[in-house]
Amino acid sequence: MSSGSALARNPSEPARLGHEIRLAVEQVSYAYSANPAQAPLFTLEATSFQGRSGEIVAILGPNASGKSTLLQLIAGVLQPLSGRILLNGFVTHSLSPRTRAQRIAMVQQESRLLFPARAWEFVLQGRHAHGRSLRFESEDDVLIAKNALVQVGAADLSDRWMDQISGGEKQRVILARALAQQPLLLLLDEPTLHLDIAAQVGLLDALRRLAAENRYTVVIVTHELNLAAEYADSVVLMQRGRCLRVGPPAAIYQRELLEQVFQTQLSVEMRANGRPHVTVLSAT
Amino acid sequence: MRPLTLRRLFLQCLILVVILLVVVVIAIKFGAVPVSLYALGRDWLRVMLGKSSQISSDYGLVVQNIRLPRIVLGIMVGASLSVAGTSFQALLRNPLADPYVLGVSSGAALGAILALIAEPHLTLPPAFAAMLTPFGAFLGAAATIAGVYFLGRRQGQIDSTTLLLGGVITASFLSAIIMFLMSTITSGNTRGMAFWLMGNLSTSFQKSVYWILAVGFFAATGAIYTTANDLNLLLAGEKEAMHLGVDVPRVRLVVYIAASLLTGLAVSVSGAVGYVGLIVPHVMRLIFGSDHRTLLPTAALGGAIAVVFADTLARTIVAPAELAVGAVTAVVGAPLFIYLLHRRLA
Numbered sequence: 227m228s229s230g231s232a233l234a235r236n237p238s239e240p241a242r243l244g245h246e247i248r249l250a251v252e253q254v255s256y257a258y259s260a261n262p263a264q265a266p267l268f269t270l271e272a273t274s275f276q277g278r279s280g281e282i283v284a285i286l287g288p289n290a291s292g293k294s295t296l297l298q299l300i301a302g303v304l305q306p307l308s309g310r311i312l313l314n315g316f317v318t319h320s321l322s323p324r325t326r327a328q329r330i331a332m333v334q335q336e337s338r339l340l341f342p343a344r345a346w347e348f349v350l351q352g353r354h355a356h357g358r359s360l361r362f363e364s365e366d367d368v369l370i371a372k373n374a375l376v377q378v379g380a381a382d383l384s385d386r387w388m389d390q391i392s393g394g395e396k397q398r399v400i401l402a403r404a405l406a407q408q409p410l411l412l413l414l415d416e417p418t419l420h421l422d423i424a425a426q427v428g429l430l431d432a433l434r435r436l437a438a439e440n441r442y443t444v445v446i447v448t449h450e451l452n453l454a455a456e457y458a459d460s461v462v463l464m465q466r467g468r469c470l471r472v473g474p475p476a477a478i479y480q481r482e483l484l485e486q487v488f489q490t491q492l493s494v495e496m497r498a499n500g501r502p503h504v505t506v507l508s509a510t
Numbered sequence: 511m512r513p514l515t516l517r518r519l520f521l522q523c524l525i526l527v528v529i530l531l532v533v534v535v536i537a538i539k540f541g542a543v544p545v546s547l548y549a550l551g552r553d554w555l556r557v558m559l560g561k562s563s564q565i566s567s568d569y570g571l572v573v574q575n576i577r578l579p580r581i582v583l584g585i586m587v588g589a590s591l592s593v594a595g596t597s598f599q600a601l602l603r604n605p606l607a608d609p610y611v612l613g614v615s616s617g618a619a620l621g622a623i624l625a626l627i628a629e630p631h632l633t634l635p636p637a638f639a640a641m642l643t644p645f646g647a648f649l650g651a652a653a654t655i656a657g658v659y660f661l662g663r664r665q666g667q668i669d670s671t672t673l674l675l676g677g678v679i680t681a682s683f684l685s686a687i688i689m690f691l692m693s694t695i696t697s698g699n700t701r702g703m704a705f706w707l708m709g710n711l712s713t714s715f716q717k718s719v720y721w722i723l724a725v726g727f728f729a730a731t732g733a734i735y736t737t738a739n740d741l742n743l744l745l746a747g748e749k750e751a752m753h754l755g756v757d758v759p760r761v762r763l764v765v766y767i768a769a770s771l772l773t774g775l776a777v778s779v780s781g782a783v784g785y786v787g788l789i790v791p792h793v794m795r796l797i798f799g800s801d802h803r804t805l806l807p808t809a810a811l812g813g814a815i816a817v818v819f820a821d822t823l824a825r826t827i828v829a830p831a832e833l834a835v836g837a838v839t840a841v842v843g844a845p846l847f848i849y850l851l852h853r854r855l856a
Contacts, residue, residue, distance in 0.1 A: 303752055327755025334753070340603055340745040341800035346511040351743055355755030361739070362803075363513040372511065384511055407754070 248443045249277035249411055253309035254299055256292075270295055272309060273469040275462050277411075277443040282434065284454035285447045286478075287464030288488050293447040296464070297413055300445060302326050313411055327355035331404035333397075333414040339388055345399045346384045349374055352406030374405040378432055394425030401429070405436070412442045418453060426450075430457045451488070451504040455479060463487060475502055514801055522798055526811035530585070533815050537584075537822040538577050542830045545573060579720070583711050583779060584821045584835075585814040586723040588786055590776040592813025593731050595787020596805055597769035600741040601762065602659070604670045605792070606850055608843075609773040610784035611674065613681030614654045618777035619706040620684050621650020623691055625778075626701075640718045644726065648774030654680060655770055701781075709783030709836030711821050719779065726775045730768040731810060737761045738802040745800070783817065783836045785843020790816050792850070 254273050257266035270292045277283045285293045298304040300311055302318030311318045313329060321329070331352070339348075352374070353367040363371075375381045378398040383391060388399065397417060404412055414433075418426040434457055437444045448454055454461055455475045463471045463478055465487045471478050479502035481494045491507040539545050550573070591609060598607040598614070609615045625646025629639060658680050662673025685707055692703040701713065734741075740761045743751040748758050776783070790812040791805065798804045817835065820842075824833040 301753060303749070323752060323757045324755045327753060330753075332750075332753040334750060338747065340599075340605060341795060343745075343800065346513075347801070350511075350513060351746075351754055354739060354743055362515055368511055368513055 246278065247276045248279045248314055249283075249300070249445070250312040251275050251296075251300065251309075252312065254296075254306045254311055255308045256295055256299055256304065257307050258295070268292070268295070268467060270299075270467045271469070273462070273464075274309075275460070275469070275472045277445060277460070279410075279441040279443055280437050281459045282437055282444045282446065282457055283460045283462060284458035285445065285462045285464060286449065286451070286454045286458075288449055290466070291464040292467040293449075293464050294415055296462075297332075297415055297445065297447050300411075301330055301332050301413055324355045327407060329409055330411045330413065331407040331409035333400050333404050333412070333417055342387050342389055344384075345375070345380070345386050345388060345391070345402075346371060348388055348399055349403045349406050352403040355407065370408065371402075371406045374402040375399070377405055377436060378402045379428075393420045394422065394428070397421060397425070397429060398432075401432070405440075410443065412437075412444045414444070414446045416447055416449075418448065418450060426453065433457070451479075451484065451492075455502045455504065476500060479504065514803055519804055519807070522804060523807050523811060526808060526815065530811055530815050530818070533818050533822075534581055534585075537581050537818050538573055540822055540826050541572070541577060542825070543572050576714075579714055580711050580821065581818055582720060583715075583723075584818040586720070586727055587711065587776045587780045587783060588790075588813035588815070588817025589731075589810040590723075590727050590772040590813070591783060591786040592790040592809045592816070593727075593734065593806060594769045594772040594776070596791040596802070596809045597734050597741075597765050597772075598655070598787065599791060600744055600802065601765050601769065602662075602668060602670075602673060603745070603747070604668075604673060606670070606674055606788065606847065607677075608785060608788035608847075609651070609769075609777075610782055610786075611681070611788065611847065612655065612658050612677035613679075613684055614651045614658070614677075614770070614773050615709075615777050615782035615784065616681045616684035616688065616707075617654025617657075618647040618651035618774045619782050620688055620691075621653075621774065622647040622778045623688060623706060624650075627691075627695060637718070640716065641722060644722055644775050644778040646774075647778035648771050651773040651777070652767065652770035654684070655766065704834060705781045707782060707836075708834040709777075709781035709839075710824070710832075710834040711780050711817075712832065713779065715779060723775055723779065726771060730771045730775075731806065733764055733768045735803075735806050737764055738806055741765070741802040742800075781834075781836065783839055785839045785847065786813055786816055788850075789839070789843050789846055792846070 252274055256270040258268045259266040273296060275283065285296055287293050295304070299306055300318065302311070302321060305319050318326065318330065349371040350363055350367060353363060353371065356367070372381070375384055378401050380395065380398040380402055383395055383399060388396065391399070417429060421429065430453060433444055436442060446458070458475055460473065461475050461478045462469060470487065471483070476496065479494050481492065484494065484504065485492060493505050493507060494502050497503050538550060539547060553573070595608045598609065598612065599605055622643050625643045629642055634642065658673065658677045661676030661680070662668050664672055688706050689703060692706070705713070740751065740756045743754050743756050744761065752758050791809045794805055794808045794812050798808050820838040821835045824835045824838045827833065
């Protein structure tokens with residue numbers, strides 16, 4: 227069985243066929259306050275963008291720009307103050323936790339386990355939403371989990387303990403768990419944060435391949451300008467809770483705009499592959 | 511990859527059941543009056559054959575009326591405390607959580623004492639009167655764990671050190687109130703101060719109490735077991751569990767109520783036996799792994815084994831006098847707690 231077909235959903239599902247819009251973020255806003263009587267500590271102003279199947283969307287911005295909040299809203303665990311987020315026509319926030327986990331997978335910054343677990347046990351957790359709450363894993367579940375590990379190039383990690391593998395290996399196992407969920411939408415919160423350059427490129431290459439093969443819509447939150455420029459099909463540029471621009475990297479990466487958002491001097495050049503490249507200049 | 515199967519789970523439990531049976535036989539044999547294995551076998555055979563009238567008086571008196579009820583009590587108390595400890599550890603994401611350490615047992619003891627004091631003043635039908643003490647203990651346990659939970663929060667997050675500290679202080683505060691109540695109130699059947707604070711299994715109860723214990727144990731443990739897979743995911747944190755499809759508020763509520771009920775049941779008949787809910791789950795995790803589908807039933811059986819064994823020691827090492835079973839469990843449990851705490855901080 228090829229790895230692609232084991233992870234693919236029911237082929238009759240229309241979402242898998244075309245490049246139609248799968249994720250629609252429509253005028254979504256959010257406000258966070260410590261208690262309801264106080265003025266909000268943080269607000270996210272109305273934001274709209276779309277994601278197609280097989281597409282990688284990068285939510286880009288400096289710290290405290292509202293990127294992660296936007297991701298939590300897309301994941302459906304936060305409820306928008308106004309607007310709505312549709313995944314294949316369903317409002318993500320109103321789905322039950324179980325249904326949501328069948329369609330949306332989230333890769334968090336860090337996974338801290340209370341008690342040690344082996345990598346395969348960890349990946350099998352991705353199958354949780356696909357069965358009854360009290361059950362034993364089926365052969366299908368095991369096959370899907372194995373395939374997920376193969377897809378991220380981590381088959382050899384299967385029997386290792388999660389607390390005894392490197393950061394890059396761990397990140398791949400976490401990604402494998404997300405793949406085992408067989409989602410339509412793959413969300414990643416700063417997935418390259420603790421990785422060295424080789425591991426960063428490895429992870430993002432894997433993501434691009436997976437998005438193309440399995441027709442995932444991928445949304446990545448990041449502050450890495452060049453990784454977003456190199457891998458994203460579309461960029462959502464954020465600053466202090468406002469969405470400034472949405473578009474392909476070549477259109478978004480303008481020197482003045484990025485200098486203003488990231489508060490630093492930089493230069494932008496267009497490379498031969500049509501993707502921009504940013505160089506940060508020293509302040510002097 | 512070796513995912514859990516029903517067969518493996520069954521075999522693991524079977525091993526523990528055999529160990530439990532061996533420990534039960536040891537517990538029947540040893541004591542102030544020794545019983546020979548031969549006499550034990552002969553008398554059991556007679557019971558099986560329906561010839562109870564031929565049973566020797568030793569067996570009838572010592573085994574049937576004194577030791578067996580006490581063993582059954584030990585099994586229920588050990589299993590309940592151990593499942594409660596496992597649940598609190600998962601619920602609070604803290605490997606050091608235990609009903610006794612967190613003050614939940616003291617809360618349950620206080621609830622039980624208040625129920626015992628109130629009982630003569632209420633005119634209840636006997637069936638309800640038997641349930642009043644366990645119910646009071648359940649309320650005491652539930653209120654305490656809620657209180658400790660809020661004490662343990664810092665900036666909306668559970669802080670494990672603050673939680674433990676909050677629990678220890680709560681336990682000491684509640685123990686002081688228990689001491690105060692026990693020394694001022696001389697109402698008939700409130701048992702002794704040592705009973706509530708240290709725990710022992712020497713009280714004998716009416717048959718209905720054993721039934722309440724058994725039904726309560728299976729209902730609460732069953733309810734927790736339906737969330738076994740969810741608890742596995744909760745170990746990685748509530749947010750992650752939510753993203754993986756766990757209905758976190760529902761699981762939290764079920765486990766919170768059921769674990770409080772288990773603590774309440776155990777404490778209402780045995781007082782605050784400590785550290786069982788800490789030692790047993792950790793030993794079972796070492797042997798069988800941390801999957802709650804295995805851990806919950808093995809912890810229940812392990813808890814039963816541990817308490818029956820500890821109680822046998824408590825009855826025999828200073829015979830003809832008796833130790834509180836809580837003293838035996840604390841001698842083993844407290845050093846283990848310190849070891850785990852040290853390893854965690856290291």
